[in-house]
Amino acid sequence: MELKQKAKELVDRFIPFTDGMTRTEEVENAKQCALICVDEMIRVFKLEEASQELIEWWKEVKQEIEKL
Numbered sequence: 214m215e216l217k218q219k220a221k222e223l224v225d226r227f228i229p230f231t232d233g234m235t236r237t238e239e240v241e242n243a244k245q246c247a248l249i250c251v252d253e254m255i256r257v258f259k260l261e262e263a264s265q266e267l268i269e270w271w272k273e274v275k276q277e278i279e280k281l
Contacts, residue, residue: 220275223250226247240281244281248275248278251278252275255268255271
């Protein structure tokens, strides 16, 4: 999956949990949740000594989330 697609997919998955906010607030909160998720994935991959390529891919996804 392309980096931008994965970033958008993760953010979109958290939007339903942001009821009662403005659209801008919804997106910002969903982005923060997605960033926490990606940080945790990277942490676990490092603990499991996953390939550096996989870790770098998730770091790039994180950068794309930050750009949204």
